[in-house]
Amino acid sequence: MYQVGEKTKACFDRMISLEQVQKVLKYIEQDQRRTIDEQKELVLIEAPTGHEEKRAAVFADKLRALGLEDVHTDRGGSVVALRRGAGKGPRVLIEGHLDTVFPFGTVKQVEEKDGFLYAPGIGDDTRALAMLLGIARALNACGVKTEGDIVFVGTTREEGMGGLGGMKDFLDDNGSEIDVSLSLDNNDMSSVVYQATVSQSWEFTFHGQGGHAYGAFGTLAQPIHAAARAVAKIADFQVPETPKTTFCVSNFHAGTDAGVHAIAPEAAIKINFRSNSKEEFEKLRAEIFEAVKQGAAEETRRWGRNEITVTQRILCDIPGGTQDPHMPLVETAWLGLNYLGVTPSLAEGGSTNANIAIGKGIPALCMGRAFAPDENSRNIHNHSLDEKFPVKDAYKAVQHAAMVLLMAAGIKDQLPSVMEKA
Numbered sequence: 001m002y003q004v005g006e007k008t009k010a011c012f013d014r015m016i017s018l019e020q021v022q023k024v025l026k027y028i029e030q031d032q033r034r035t036i037d038e039q040k041e042l043v044l045i046e047a048p049t050g051h052e053e054k055r056a057a058v059f060a061d062k063l064r065a066l067g068l069e070d071v072h073t074d075r076g077g078s079v080v081a082l083r084r085g086a087g088k089g090p091r092v093l094i095e096g097h098l099d100t101v102f103p104f105g106t107v108k109q110v111e112e113k114d115g116f117l118y119a120p121g122i123g124d125d126t127r128a129l130a131m132l133l134g135i136a137r138a139l140n141a142c143g144v145k146t147e148g149d150i151v152f153v154g155t156t157r158e159e160g161m162g163g164l165g166g167m168k169d170f171l172d173d174n175g176s177e178i179d180v181s182l183s184l185d186n187n188d189m190s191s192v193v194y195q196a197t198v199s200q201s202w203e204f205t206f207h208g209q210g211g212h213a214y215g216a217f218g219t220l221a222q223p224i225h226a227a228a229r230a231v232a233k234i235a236d237f238q239v240p241e242t243p244k245t246t247f248c249v250s251n252f253h254a255g256t257d258a259g260v261h262a263i264a265p266e267a268a269i270k271i272n273f274r275s276n277s278k279e280e281f282e283k284l285r286a287e288i289f290e291a292v293k294q295g296a297a298e299e300t301r302r303w304g305r306n307e308i309t310v311t312q313r314i315l316c317d318i319p320g321g322t323q324d325p326h327m328p329l330v331e332t333a334w335l336g337l338n339y340l341g342v343t344p345s346l347a348e349g350g351s352t353n354a355n356i357a358i359g360k361g362i363p364a365l366c367m368g369r370a371f372a373p374d375e376n377s378r379n380i381h382n383h384s385l386d387e388k389f390p391v392k393d394a395y396k397a398v399q400h401a402a403m404v405l406l407m408a409a410g411i412k413d414q415l416p417s418v419m420e421k422a
Contacts, residue, residue, distance in 0.1 A: 002346070008331040011418045015407055016339060018414055023142040024406075025399050031134055032395040036117070038062070039130035039389070040110045043100075043119050049162040052077055052098040059098065059129055059154045066136045068152060076169030079154040083136060089147030089410040089417040090179035094135070094401070095353060096128025096369075097158035097166065097185060101383045116388040123389045124382045127369040128184035129154055134398045135405065147410030147417060151178070158185070158353055163201075163316035167353040171360055180329065180408045180419060181357035181364040182401065186350075187380050189368030189397040190342050192333045193350035196358040197244075198281045198320025199274040203251075204230070204292050207309045210265035220263055221303040224254045226310075227267040230295030234271070234288060243276035244349055245284060270315065276349035278320060318351060319359030328418040329365050329408065336403040340396050342371070363419065367404065371396040 015021055047055035060079045064071045068081035079098070100121030111118040132152050139146075151174075156166035171178065186193055206223040231249050239245040254267035271288060275281035289312075296308040323330070325346055337344035350366055357364035371393045372380065381387045410417035 002334060004331045004335055005326060008328050008418055009335065011407060011415070012332060012335045015403070015411070015415050018411065020142055020144055020411065020414070021403075021406065024138045024144060024402055027138045027141050028134060028398045028402060029395045031137060035130045035134040035398065036391060036394065038133055039122065039127050040112075040117065042129055043110060043122050043126040044107060046102065046104050046107050047099050048103050049099040049101065049157055049159045051104070052156045055098050056154060056156070062133055063136070063152060066133065066140060068136065074170060074173065076166045077156040078166040078170050080170070081152045083139065083146070083150040083152065085146040085149045085409060086412040087149070090408060090419050091149045091151060091177055092180045092182065092405060092409045093151045093153060093178045093357075094132065094182040094405055095153040095155050095167070095184070096132055097125045097155045097353060098129065099156055099159050099162060100124065100126065101159045106385070112391070115392050116390055118386070118388045120385050120387050122387055123187065123370060123380060124387070125158065125185050125369070127389060131184050131369060131398050131401060135402050138402060144406070145412040146406065147412055148179070148408075150405065150409055155353060161315060164318060164353055164356055167356040171356050171362070175360050175362065178357070178362055181354065181362050182405060182408065183353045183364070183366040184369050184401055185352050186366055186368040187370055187382060188372050189370060189400055190337060191345050191347045191368060192330060192337070193347040193352060193354060193366035194323050194325065194330050195276065195347065195349050196320045196322075196355035197274050197276050197349035197351050198278060199272065199316065199318040199351055200285065201270060201272040201315040202288075202312055203268055203270045203315055204310055204312045205266055205268040206296060207266055207311065209263070209306055211263045213261045213263055216263055218303065219305050221299045221306050221308050222263050223267040223308060224264055226296045226299035226308040227252065227254065227269050229298050230292045231269060233291035233294060237284070237287060239284060240280060243280055245275035245277065245280045247271065247273040247284060247288070272316075274351065276320070281320070318355050320355065321358040323358060323363065327363060329363055329404065332404050332407045332418055333365055333367060333400070336400045339403070340400060342373070342396070365404065367397075367401050369397050370394060
């Protein structure tokens with residue numbers, strides 16, 4: 001059974017007893033409709049990965065209107081804003097990502113019915129942007145001055161081929177100044193993500209010669225067949241359930257409809273693979289590369305006329321790592337969920353912007369954006385045209401993020417950061 005250390009518990013009890021903190025929590029609850037309305041507004045500003053400019057501009061304007069300092073767009077397109085503290089505590093990054101997985105023209109409207117908001121991208125991760133605005137608004141309204149600075153960031157290129165690019169760029173440029181990183185990007189607020197699953201995506205291209213499907217048959221080794229041999233080998237891999245390890249050949253491209261009677265000169269496959277264990281990940285990567293090599297060699301030997309060669313390029317490289325489950329951030333998140341009447345759980349692995357911080361040795365968490373006791377991640381339908389967001393008590397996720405943020409940053413003259421050493 002998970003046990004919280006005495007230091008964290010004492011700090012949390014002190015924090016939650018403060019009148020200012022109670023005012024913040026009450027304000028967030030009363031502010032729910034406004035955060036929901038901003039969520040609905042922002043989701044209609046479509047932001048496919050790599051094309052977040054319009055949403056970023058509106059988000060930046062909203063941060064300026066809240067009085068945050070130095071609001072700007074960084075070299076990676078992320079929106080960055082500073083809420084200055086007393087200069088005595090850790091500098092805390094809190095972020096959500098601007099992009100969604102949907103192309104322009106997908107989001108036509110937001111429907112609110114039966115206690116849910118319906119729109120592609122309404123949760124992932126548009127809700128996080130509304131949460132950031134709600135937290136900043138609550139701190140302002142209740143006159144909270146933190147010990148450490150808070151850096152609010154709307155990151156770009158989190159999804160898919162973006163490969164957490166906005167977070168990478170920000171921390172490459174500013175990581176030495178960030179002491180704690182908090183991400184908002186998880187369906188269920190009960191799940192505390194403190195580990196980082198290592199992940200890579202690769203493209204392998206098999207090269208040969210083109211020719212007529214009938215006339216050249218038997219004289220040429222075929223790139224598509226070589227790729228298929230490799231995929232068949234990969235499909236038979238056995239990987240452990242624990243630590244969770246996965247692989248997926250997600251794309252297979254070759255030939256054209258016009259060349260349906262032709263041997264394609266090239267075939268390409270794309271594969272993503274992940275593991276919560278660095279050792280299992282390295283083992284799987286070696287097996288994938290060997291399967292590709294064998295597929296090309298077997299097709300070459302089958303016909304003995306020309307050689308199938310392979311080139312490869314990495315598409316995404318996401319660092320992994322582990323943290324102590326009893327570090328103050330994790331214990332704080334656990335206590336905060338208990339305080340709100342939510343049964344917490346520690347997620348085994350994760351692939352979020354927190355990976356980048358963890359990979360750099362920055363204490364980090366990814367927290368949830370929805371209070372969904374009756375809705376698991378499968379029926380909220382992330383990355384689906386049927387994506388929905390539960391409205392009832394949604395403010396609780398904002399309260400939770402605010403409590404963890406205040407524990408990390410500290411409150412001037414009232415609460416030291418839980419991250420400070422005794």
